[in-house]
Amino acid sequence: MGIFGDIGSFIMTPLYYAISGIMLAWHELFSLFLAPDGGLSWALSIIGLTVVIRVLLIPLFVKQIKSSRNMQLIQPKARELQKKYGHDRQKLAEETMKLYKDSGTNPFASCLPILLQMPIFFALFRVLDQAARGNGRGFLSDERALDFGQSQIFGVIPISETFWRSAPWSADPQTSVMIVALILVLSMTATTFLTQRQLMSKNMPADALSGPYAQQQKILLYVLPVAFGLGGVAFPIGVLLYWTTSNLWTMGQQFYVIRNNPAPGTPAAEAKVERDRAKAIKRGEVPETVEGTVITETGAPESDRRPTQRQQPKKQTRAQRRQGGTPGAGPATKKQGGK
Template sequence: MLNFIYWPISAILWFWHKVFSFVLDPGWGFTWVLSIIFLTFTIRLILVKPMVKQMRSSRKMQEMQPKLQAIREKYKNDQQKMMEESRKVQKEAGVNPLAGCIPVLVQVPVFFGLFHVLRSFNRTGTGVGQLGLSFEENRNLPNYVFSVADVNSFLDARIFGVPISAFIGMSEDMFQAFQPVDFSRWQIILVAAPLILIIAAATHFNARMSIDRQKSRLASGKQQAPSGEMMQNQMQMMNKMMLWFMPLTILFTGFLWHLGLLFYMVTNNVWTFFQNRYIFDKMDREEDAEEAAKKAAARTSAPKPGVRPAGAKKKKKK
């Protein structure tokens, strides 16, 4: 059912592995890690433009809040009319509320797609999603775009002495896919645990960066606070989820993530940090330019000192 995700993800990973194989050993663990890192770069680069559009759309939505609030108050007893008028205002401003969800929604299937593709290199386990194949069967079965030779290359690849498709919670029978089994669960933990901690901390600090900017914009008056107690509570709840719930989720589920997926998440968070710095600076410059243009327009339209406003009538002398 999700093949439309698995095949493209495996194709991008395959492409970068072939690229790096021209200059590096194809079976070297670092070659595969680099392939995963550049898969991340490829996906995130595609999403930069939608992310910028999403930020601009969010800014316009903030500017529209007084109009939307007036519509909600005017048609509070007519939900259909309220929705129609709200959509009309959004259309006039060129805003699509659903467009802001695209960058986030795209990353979710990418994450699960990569999770599945990496796990499918080792199908020897008997747990959920595993096929229970023997060592020989697994070694002689392709994995989406990857040939049998690629599958063996991936299974034999090591990073710090541990297979890059290994994960902390893998069952003992899955160890047999990697021959020779020259590693232990503790070695997997020693490699995976620091990556999990880095991902959780980076997720927290990236969220902190966004929330601090939001607070700064509210304090400077460049962004209006959500109207109504319910909206304010929702915003506070979302901020807490970003700051604490997501990092804690990573800590508690990290034992299920392959090393390859952990490297993807580390790279994704590093990209997010620098992308946010770039986009936030870009948005701040645009907002400052728009504010300066509005002030300049107001000065131009204002009457000069000593000049009677246009249309003003002279008072008759008695």
């Protein structure tokens, strides 16, 4: 095979064992209440494999979120460096790397979850492709591999078939496989787009929406879904199921992080402030305001409460005024004079 084949085998062989071992464990569990040779039990095993892998990648995902946030927050400083050292590419590169180091930012950290999943993705693709031919990989014996590769979801959709091999121009066209594969390809494409769009629209400050980093994000927003969509027609149903499930996990995980720990100065941060304030009002920890007016405990705005009125003096009679007396007082004393 050559040196490249040996390197590939060295990398992929442990993945074959890991993937097949996890899937077999899930399959044994689902076989307790589903048909062991049915496609549904194997499909759920692929979903279980996805969940295990994504749980293991949570620390990398947290690192990715922090790195993406730092990249957003340092964009104003990065633009200042471009203005200052734009004429000197070497100096600009040195100052930019220093900025990354000082802020604890790794520009490649955002790619780590995807890069680490790609070998797993291709290993699963290879396991499925070989299983359809009865060739086992890892812990899958040839018999179990054939059972896995030829299993059918709902009894009509082979888990190892692809959209391309089931199209009308193929030797064995299958409409049901085409429909399910197309749904999964569109779901994979849509979830990839929405996940990236969610990050840009909710968790990026206004200053970070311009500049080279923002342009890079906008390009990826459209390029990645198109790439996955075009390549998805050649992926087996089982691989499409894995990738779509992984995208749904990413979307939910990212939604949770953005909602509860948003980057400062973003729409998500403003929304969190409003939610926290509403909760505090509900608990009675802060007074509620309506258009800047404090709401009192009685439910009426403080501005509507009338100030305490000064008590008016009682009306005096003419005799009292003539004598210079006050209400409730005794008769006025006469001036002392001569007899």
